[in-house]
Amino acid sequence: MKAYRMLQWKTPARLVDVPVPEAGPGQVLVKVGGNGICQSDLHMMDDWEASPPHLDIRLPMTVGHEIGGWVEGCGPGVSGFENGQPCLVTLSGCGHCRYCAQGWNNYCPHKKPVPGIGLDGGLAEYTVAPADAIVPIGGLEPWRAAPLTDAGLSAYHAVRRVLPLLEPGGTALVIGVGGLGHMAVMILKALCAARVLAVDQSREALSLASGLGADACLPSDESTAAAVRDATGGKGVEGVLDFVGAGATVSLAARVIRPLGHIVVVGRGHGSFAFQDRALPYGAMLSTTFGGSKLELMHLVSLAEAGAIRPHLNRYPLSEVETAFERLRKGQIAGRAVIVPDGR
Template identity: 40%
Template sequence: MKAAVLHQYNESLSGDSFVRYGDVPDPKIESPTDVIVRIGGAGVCRTDLHVVEGLWRGKVDVELPYIMGHENAGWIEAVGSAVSGMKVGDPVICHPLVTSGHCLACRRGDDMHADGSRFPGINADGGYAEYLRTNQRSLIKLPSTLAPKDVAPYTDAGLTAYRAAKKASRHLLPGEYAVVIGAGGLGHIGIQVLAALCAAEIIVVDRADAALQLAKSCGAHHLVKADEQALERVLELTEGKGAQAVIDFVGEGEAISRGLAMTRNAGTYYVVGYGGRIELPSIDMITSEKSIVGNLVGTYAELVELMALADRGRVHLATREYALKDANQALLDLHHGRIQGRAVLVP
């Protein structure tokens, strides 16, 4: 099969080629519960750039060369002997983690923390290819309204945004405020989820005018340019007290300190983006009673819920398609901020 393969790390993200497009062996059924998926779309994520940078070297055990791509959807191509209820040709979306279902975390539905899990595209070969090996437990059948290439990025970008927005929505009441920092590939989904699940006033902060306009179309009530006056404007909108919930889809640079400052006393700062550091005196935590909550992808059940919202037209994913052979161009466009929404590779 054809695949775009990572052969070496590039810590500075320099040059114009990160992966090599060429022939690699087809994945094979290795376990009775395995499923081979013919890829219809593979999302291009900022995490992929972090993988290229080598940021994940100390977090996962993976040897180069390998195939990135952890946001995948397509059609079933082959099934193991123990697979039931699914057949060749079924359109499916892949939960990003491949788990056994037997450990305690699995039984509690806490897929992200399962023992011995496999994460295609992170610690195993992923979907920047024509075919992907996963298992039945990770697959969700798609309704006829949703095409694989249109929903592939929901499996990480959408699911992560959904998980954070769902957590926030459970504590947001009408008349309260939610701030979303970053209206890009994740943020524009998070805005729609907040609008679908709660009645809070949604304030969106981003440095790009195009992203702010996208946020407006997604249901944002207030738009704030991410400049030196951003904190002041958010405080003006929130009666000088800050928001009950701040969801930070950037997680680096000044976004962290500003996000915490935008969080009201006894409010919650949800960090989704990463790459920076959270530094806060313990006395400030005590006197403000703010909560800081991390968010890692989402559960299988939450992906089912997100697909239900997509099926009903309550969330829409802005995508830009690239041919698989043009994976380097997609990565470069993402790196240089030329993509509105999400990039998707289509074999």
């Protein structure tokens, strides 16, 4: 089968022929319906010189961690799935620690490797995942549902962290309306009555945000903090979801957050934030996230089944995966690009 594989660090991956994998003990073989591509794939290929210690990635490895498909077979010891069943692949947990016991498998310190993050990923015709990472999706189309696993789930998890603050009359600010940010705008509009402000450098991203229901769309420049203050009657916002995580975006967030507000930094833009007295208003919080829980992905599948979220997708065949990554590198993808094995 064809697979888009990273052979060396700091080198773009290549489409090569490899054998179809087999599901080992505790694993499920998934026939890939689609794989969404992500800024973190670019960080892995373009920026990293070795695996970060918490991920344990060894090369060569097939890229792709945003996978929808069909169960194609189960390894020894796995039951409860039917061949042909549409499914997503999410993060796995050890199942035994306190984080897992609370349902926070995404923060489990002993996570098993999953496709695209340690195991061979979904930019291929087939992939293999731990059985506890498989989430059935009922009647959703696998390629359309694939971005729910990362772009959708990371956004949903971040939204849930600020949701208790977003009462009617409140305001949420979404910084960066790309793959994750455009999901956050839809999820916020589906779950709460607060106003949603969107900030981005790209006009196309802002027009996407506006079409998805954002109440105001603001270009990113030196006047953005003042524009956010104007849009909120001078009060600032209860919640910020920063999908960029650069120095400038974290600083914008700190300038517009209200007392007791919450800034959630999801983007891995290597921003720094100098903490000092009054760097934030009293009671305000700043936190980071990693993905979302398996239960949260189930919530998100239900939202998609109900038609409450309709991700903006661009479909590419696997033979054009390099073109899709090149467009992502140049910031030319509105919403999310999903790579589909040729002929599926």
